[in-house]
Amino acid sequence: MQFKDYYQTLGVARDATADEIKKAFRKLARKYHPDISKEADAELRMKEVNEANAVLSDTEKRAAYDQLGRGYQPGQDFRPPPDWDAGFEFTGQGYSPREAADFSDFFAELFGRMGGTHAGARPTHAGFRAQGEDHHAKVLLDLEDAFSGATRQIALRVPQMNAQGRVQLAIRTLNVKIPKGVRAGQVIRLAGQGAPGMGGSPAGDLLLEVQFKPHPRFRVDGRDLHLNLPVAPWEAALGAIVAVDLPHGSVKVRIPKGAQSGRQLRVRGHGIPGQPPGDLLLDLQVVLPPADTPKARELYETMAHELAFDPRHQGRA
Known part of the structure; x- marks a missing residue:
């Protein structure tokens, strides 16, 4: 989607007054109205002029547009930021x-x-009471x-x-x-x-x-909360009970033996409160410790020798 410069469409400055916008619109409407215009692209131009006027002649829309459009050029690729309004x-x-x-x-x-x-708008009543x-x-x-x-x-x-x-x-x-x-x-x-x-x-x-x-940690879906939960290799392989900090308090979660990255755990009732409350959904991520010390490197070398494990051949005949 391309950014539209409504001020450019009407040919007015960004600080134009309401009267200046009204005059510019009327002038262009006389020029491009399909019933009277001889311009080849009159219908398209009139539609663009109507759109620009619908925004710039409305105090609220103009204020929102001005806030959003700073720094953009006509025709520039554009997507409004989430919750821009x-x-x-x-x-x-x-x-x-x-x-x-x-x-x-x-x-x-x-x-x-x-x-x-x-x-x-509320309904209007007799006697101009509303x-x-x-x-x-x-x-x-x-x-x-x-x-x-x-x-x-x-x-x-x-x-x-x-x-x-x-x-x-x-x-x-x-x-x-x-x-x-x-x-x-x-x-x-x-x-x-x-x-x-x-x-x-x-x-x-x-x-x-x-x-x-x-939120830096959680993603909200209705009343459910989603969280990526890092676990150590031994916690994933052997199973463990870990504490998960929530926006209010914490909960202990059992990591099942043999868990793999990408597995999702559901902890019922620990999402956003309500009747019923939402759930907490945990996406497991197995995180390897770095081999940045002699002891850590020795442990990795021992696993490589003793486990005879090749992840690229798991499940193959």
């Missing part, structure tokens, strides 16, 4: 995947789910919080338009209670922290979609 507070539902399909793959990848599936719109944000938590629960201070970036018509980011800080057993994809609802209501109606809610920060 975490920490942005969005309003509304954004574009559904079907709606986003009317634009490029680049647009669909970035904005097809922006705003979340849980956000949306409960406020829900807001949505993705937040990254430490895996450890899922084991013990916690109260965390979370800072959200809120895109706004300043008096000069340029996008700026305000910071909103909230103290959020993280429930024990929270899992990736779960939504924490903060009542009344969304948009204000109209006509005295209640404010909307703020919906925080939970994702976990990359």
Whole structure:
């Protein structure tokens, strides 16, 4: 996928005001609208102009795009980093995947789910009374919080338009209670922290979609935890009981006699807490000690002589 420079498409500077973007779009729309344009590629150019305008005329999308696009050139190979939109507070539902399909793959990848599936406008009632719109944000938590629960201070970036018509980011800080057993994809609802209501109606809610920060040891799959577990050759050959440190506490695991690298052990109930809890899945990796001392080299030479073992001929007739 190639990076798209929407500012270049509209022919405006990156610090262009909202009015400058609107004027540029109208000028290009008159030039490339298929009903009136004589340009050979009018339909394609109009589609590109519409896509650029859909992003740059929207305060939230523009702020997110600006944050993501720094350092990229038009046509450069591009893949958005995981959770690139975490920490942005969005309003509304954004574009559904079907709606986003009317634009490029680049647009669909970035904005097809922006705003979340849980956000949306509240119904309007008679007399211009309406409960406020829900807001949505993705937040990254430490895996450890899922084991013990916690109260965390979370800072959200809120895109706004300043008096000069340029996008700026305000910071909103909230103290959020993280429930024990929270899992990736779960939504924490903060009542009344969304948009204000109209006509005295209640404010909307703020919906925080939970994702976990990359962990140096564990990989999360639902409530299950995956871990590569190094074992010594004698532990794998003879069997052993080893302690495995978890994000909260530890567990003793039996290594079966004759275990090989790549074997997976399942320790039930030691994943993320819940009803039921997840499991701990251990992928064994047999690690050889280095032959970096005379004694270690002597032991290896003894094994080579006494065991008569050739791994390249195991299992052959």
